[in-house]
Amino acid sequence: xxxxxxxxxxxxxxxxELAPEYGHTVTALADSSSAVVxxxxxxxxxxxxxxxxxxxxxxxxxxxxxxxxFDVLVEATxxxxxxxxxxxxxxxxxxxxxxxxxxxxxxxxxxxxxxxxELETDSAGEVYFEATVGGAIPVCATVDDLGAEHxxxxxxxxxxxxxxVLSRMAAEGLDYDHVLAEAQDLGxxxxxxxxxxxGTDAALKCVILANVLREADCDSLEELRAVEVSLAxxxxxxxxxxxxxxxELAAEDGRTVxxxxxxxxxxxxxxxxxxxxxxxxxVTGTRNIxxxxxxxxxxxxxxxxxxxxxxxxxxxxxxxxxxx
Amino acid sequence: xxxxxxxxxxxxxxGSGEASEDAAETDGGHETGLQAHTIRLELVDEPGxxxxxxxxxxxxxxxxxxxxxxxxxxxxxxxxxxxxDIECPPDRFEGILEDLRDRGVNVIxxxxxxxxxxxxxxxxxxxxxxxxxxxxKNIQDCSEAxxxxxxxxxxxxxxxxxxxxxxxxLRAHAGExxxxxETVREVAAEKDIDVIAPLEGRR
Numbered sequence: 001x002x003x004x005x006x007x008x009x010x011x012x013x014x015x016x017e018l019a020p021e022y023g024h025t026v027t028a029l030a031d032s033s034s035a036v037v038x039x040x041x042x043x044x045x046x047x048x049x050x051x052x053x054x055x056x057x058x059x060x061x062x063x064x065x066x067x068x069x070f071d072v073l074v075e076a077t078x079x080x081x082x083x084x085x086x087x088x089x090x091x092x093x094x095x096x097x098x099x100x101x102x103x104x105x106x107x108x109x110x111x112x113x114x115x116x117x118e119l120e121t122d123s124a125g126e127v128y129f130e131a132t133v134g135g136a137i138p139v140c141a142t143v144d145d146l147g148a149e150h151x152x153x154x155x156x157x158x159x160x161x162x163x164x165v166l167s168r169m170a171a172e173g174l175d176y177d178h179v180l181a182e183a184q185d186l187g188x189x190x191x192x193x194x195x196x197x198x199g200t201d202a203a204l205k206c207v208i209l210a211n212v213l214r215e216a217d218c219d220s221l222e223e224l225r226a227v228e229v230s231l232a233x234x235x236x237x238x239x240x241x242x243x244x245x246x247x248e249l250a251a252e253d254g255r256t257v258x259x260x261x262x263x264x265x266x267x268x269x270x271x272x273x274x275x276x277x278x279x280x281x282x283v284t285g286t287r288n289i290x291x292x293x294x295x296x297x298x299x300x301x302x303x304x305x306x307x308x309x310x311x312x313x314x315x316x317x318x319x320x321x322x323x324x
Numbered sequence: 325x326x327x328x329x330x331x332x333x334x335x336x337x338x339g340s341g342e343a344s345e346d347a348a349e350t351d352g353g354h355e356t357g358l359q360a361h362t363i364r365l366e367l368v369d370e371p372g373x374x375x376x377x378x379x380x381x382x383x384x385x386x387x388x389x390x391x392x393x394x395x396x397x398x399x400x401x402x403x404x405x406x407x408x409d410i411e412c413p414p415d416r417f418e419g420i421l422e423d424l425r426d427r428g429v430n431v432i433x434x435x436x437x438x439x440x441x442x443x444x445x446x447x448x449x450x451x452x453x454x455x456x457x458x459x460x461k462n463i464q465d466c467s468e469a470x471x472x473x474x475x476x477x478x479x480x481x482x483x484x485x486x487x488x489x490x491x492x493x494l495r496a497h498a499g500e501x502x503x504x505x506e507t508v509r510e511v512a513a514e515k516d517i518d519v520i521a522p523l524e525g526r527r
Contacts, residue, residue, distance in 0.1 A: 155523070241518060245477035246446050246489035250520070252475065253444060253491060257520055274446060274522045 001320055002041075004028040004065055006090055007076035008051055010309030011104045011131070015074050015316050016044045022317045030065035031057055032077070039069045066093045072320055076104040079204065081231060084111045091116065095123035102319040103129040104312055110204040113211040114225040121221060128319035133205045134158055136311035137304040138318065139290050140212065148216035150295040154209045155262035160286030160306045161189045161196035162239050162259040166272075167284040170247040170256050176240065188286055198238035199270040200231070202261040206270060207234055209263035217265070229268060237271035250274055256282050358411045358498060360389065364433040365424070366403040369395075373429075377406065380423030386412035403430070411498075442472065443501040444493050445508060449517035451488045452478055459515060460492075467507035469494040 001024045005016045008031040016026045025041035036047045036058025047057045066073075073094035077087050084107030091101045091108050096119075103109060108116050109129045120127050133139045134156070143151050157163050161183060168179045180197070183189035195201050210229045218224040239259050250256050256277045261270040275281045280301050283289045288306025293299055305311040367373040374393060381388055389409040399405055412420065417434075424431050451459070460471050472495045478488030496504040505521045512519050 237518070241487065242448060242520070243479075243487045243489055245479055245487075246448050246520060249446055249475055249477050249489050249491035255444065255522075257446070260523060262523070272518075272520045274444060274520050 001025070001072050001324060002027045002039075002070045003072050003074055003320065004030075004068055004070035004094075005074045005076060006030050006062075006065060007074075007078070007105070008048070008057060009076065009078070011312045011316065012074070012076035013048055013051075014309035014313035015076060015104075016048070018310065018313050018317060019044075022320070024317075024320060027070050028060075028065035028068035029057060030060075030062040032062060034058060035060040035062050035065040037064050037068045066090060070099060072100045072102055072323060074102050074104065074316055074320070075108075076316070079106040079110075081107065081111060084108045088112055088115070091127070092119055095119045095125045095127070098124035100125045100323045101127045102131070102316050102323075103127065104131040104316055106132040106204045106208060109211065110207045111230045113208075113215075113230075114221065114228045117215070117224060118221055126323060128322060129208065130319045131312050131315035133208055134288050134290050134302075135160075135304070135306040135308060136314050137288060137290055137302050137306065138315070139209070139292075139302070141318070141322075142300070142302065143209070143212060143292060146292065146294050146297060146300075148212050150297075151213060151216075151292055152295065153262060153264040153293040154206075154213070154290060155260055155281075155293075156290035157258050157281055157283055157288050158202040158205045158261050158290070158306060159196050159199075159259060160288060161193060162199070162202070163283065163288070164188050164286045165197065166239060166242070166247070166257055166259060167282075169242075169244055170251060171284075173244055173248065175244045176242060197240050199236040199259060199261075202259060203231055203234040203236045203268060203270045206261040206263040206268040207231055210265070210268045213263060213265055234268035234270060236269075239272050242272055251277065254278075258282060357413060358387070359414050359417065360409065360411045360498065361417055362433075362435050363408045363410065363421075363424075363431060365406045365408065366399055366401075366430040366432055367406055369398070369402065369404055373404075374406065376427055377408070377424065377429045380420050380427065380429075381408070381410055384412065384416045384420045384423065386410040386416060386420060405432075441496045441498050441501050442493060443469075443496055443504060443522065444491065445505065445522075446520040447490045447492060447512060447517050448487050448520065449512070449515065451476065451490050451517065454515040454517065456490065459511065459517065462511045462514075463492075463494070463508055466511055467494070467496070467504045468500075469496040469504045469507075 003019055003024050003026050005012050016029050019026050026044055027039055028037045029047055034056035036042050037060045051057050075087050075090050087105040088108045094101050130140045164183050165179045207229050214227045215224055247257055254277050255274045257272050258275050258281055260273040289303040291301045365377055389411055392407040421434055473493035475491040480486035509519045
């Protein structure tokens with residue numbers, strides 16, 4: 001497959017670097033300011049070396065990448081809320097050219113799910129978005145394999161930063177501010193961690209899953225449009241106000257606190273929950289876990305790395321393989 | 325060709341009148357509105373006594389939850405203590421006790437154990453400064469749950485700007501924990517208290 005990779009952050013660059021190993025060619029690579037395009041396959045290493053030296057990726061402008069020759073658009077620009085731009089326009093441009101789209105950017109499927117499906121209906125291209133939920137963990141593929149119509153709930157620990165903070169607070173009896181500063185030094189938390197610790201990131205993932213579950217009950221685009229959810233519909237609570245004493249009290253009773261997101265047909269909730277200390281959901285550190293409730297299979301759990309360039313790229317490339 | 329099916333031997337014919345109305349119905353233990361009870365009995369050490377004690381429970385349509393029967397441990401009067409946990413609609417319990425006594429079974433204690441489920445929560449906020457005992461009272465009044473246990477941790481002391489935490493164990497009617505959690509959230513929100521609850525409605 002010929003890939004056009006938009007976004008040269010951790011995920012975009014890992015996809016570009018790993019593509020040859022998976023048998024694909026990168027024909028375009030762009031970040032927000034420049035692009036490099038070569039219909040015969042570009043030199044990823046050189047382009048990224050330029051970026052590392054604070055130079056342009058190549059001579060082309062970002063818009064040229066979308067107009068280049070490719071089979072699959074890999075949309076790995078930063079997630080934006082509301083109208084999900086510019087990611088949504090990138091997806092539209094590719095589908096209008098009957099090209100496939102693989103999303104690592106959560107915006108389009110979290111905020112405009114029905115719009116995405118409508119564009120897909122009119123296109124010969126398809127849209128996959130495994131990488132938007134749970135990093136390396138194959139959540140969407142598993143729900144799809146099991147039959148979303150038989151899945152009643154998907155819940156889990158879907159934000160590594162929040163989980164690092166909570167599990168370290170519990171293990172060391174430290175306070176939130178101290179652990180957060182530590183996480184920022186380690187590069188686990190960003191300078192502005194609000195997206196993670198306020199639950200927004202986990203909520204976006206759950207919104208995507210709720211859309212997948214609700215879509216399974218819909219026969220038409222109109223029905224989907226009527227039931228689609230977006231971030232605004234989610235009930236979200238973060239972990240910022242949790243004192244160390246709450247984790248101590250939980251531990252005395254054999255429990256701990258995790259930021260758990262849950263997607264059902266009723267909607268999306270994200271918030272700190274009491275879970276058994278040795279239970280399925282009490283993963284530690286930056287690890288994520290997803291639990292699926294299935295009508296016949298019962299409960300299933302998949303744990304793994306929920307973030308990281310190569311980890312998330314593995315999910316992107318798994319989607320690309322589905323399109324072959 | 326017969327126009328009506330003939331009931332098999334022992335089967336209740338359909339529409340045979342009051343018998344089916346009166347027949348005790350069990351519900352498989354899933355209906356809410358059931359109450360759990362613990363009955364302590366003393367049985368004479370003779371064959372068939374345990375069976376005699378259990379029959380009124382079955383006849384009145386109660387669900388037998390557990391029997392604790394320790395044959396080796398005798399009371400000073402030489403009887404065998406037995407503890408039976410059952411679940412039945414509230415209006416059936418007195419009938420069961422009556423039947424037991426009619427059969428000469430010695431009922432030592434019969435507790436109406438109102439609460440079948442327990443739920444543990446952690447409250448976070450200015451718990452002491454917002455009158456914790458008033459909060460607990462509101463929780464009990466609004467949720468019909470009873471506070472079984474509370475553990476408070478306020479490391480910075482009352483009056484400080486730091487939040488304190490409390491772990492709360494509530495006894496709730498069977499099957500009502502989700503609505504109890506919901507009520508606690510509402511009551512707590514009035515005082516800006518956050519509630520960390522277990523996952524609701526999880527299988």
